[in-house]
Amino acid sequence: MRSLFAPALTPLRGANPHPLKIVVLGDSLVYGFGDPEGGGWVERLRRKWMSPSSPGHVLYNLGVRGDRTSSVSQRLEHEFRHRGELRNRVPDAIILSVGVNDSPRMGRWDGRNCTSFDDFQREIEALLLRSHQLCPVLFVGMVPVDQTKMPFLDCFYFNRADQYRYKEATRQACLSRGIPYLDIFDLWMARGEDWVTSRLTEDGLHPNTLGYQALLHDVLSWEEMHQLIANKSAAT
Secondary structure, three states, X not given: OOOOOOOOOOOOOOOOOOXXXXXXXXXXXXXXXXXXXXXXXXXXXXXXXXXXXXXXXXXXXXXXXXXXXXXXXHHHHHHHHOOOEOOEOOOOEEEEEOOHHHOXXXXXXXXXXXXXXXXXXXXXXHHHHHHHHHOOEEEEOOOOOOHHHOOEOOOEEXXXXXXXXXXXXXXXXXXXXXXXXXXXXHHHHOOOHHXXXXXXXXXXXXXXXXXXXXXXHHHHHOHHHHHHHHHHHHHO
C-alpha cells in the first residue's frame, strides 16, 4: 500500500506571524531525567527560546519516562491535536525521540527484548507514518548506555549491541520516509568511551547535566534543525 506523505520541511504550514511551535514526544531523554540543573535538552532549549532576544519559538515537552514506541504511538495524535496557540491550533513540527526502552533484555543478559525486534520494526514504521501524515517530523536518536552499570532497576539489561540494532532500524525507517534522523548513538560513540561515560548518570542509562548540555549542542548544530527554523522564518 502506498504511504501518504506529509509536506516536506519547506515550507511549514504557510505564512503566519506566529512563532514556530514544536511538540517533542518520547521517553526520559525528552523528559530530561538526570539533569536537575537544566531539566534536559528540551527544557534547556525551551528556556533559551523564552529569552526576550530570541525568536520566541514554542516547545512542548511531551516526554514520559519509560515510554516505548507503542506508547508514544498511542498518544501521538491526541497530543498533537491539543498543542497549539492562537490561530495556529496545531504544531508546526514534531520531534520524536524513542526506542531505547524497547531494546533492553528482560531478567538476564540473554533474555527476551522488551519489544521483539520484529514488533519494533512494525511499530516504528507505524509511528513514523502517522507522524509524517500530520506535519514535518525530525527524529533524535538514543544515547549509548554504560553496560557495566546494568541491570537497570534489577531487571532491564540495556546493552549497546541491541541499541545499535534498534537505532539502525529506526534510522533506515526514517531514511525511507525522508525523515531527518540525528544519530546520537554513533555521534557519541565516536567521541570515545571516557567521553560517553562522563556524560551519563550513575545508573548508566540517562544523561547527566553534561550529557544534556552535549545533547542540546548536538541538536542545535544539526543542519536539519537549522533548516526547520529557517523555513519558518522564510514563511512569516
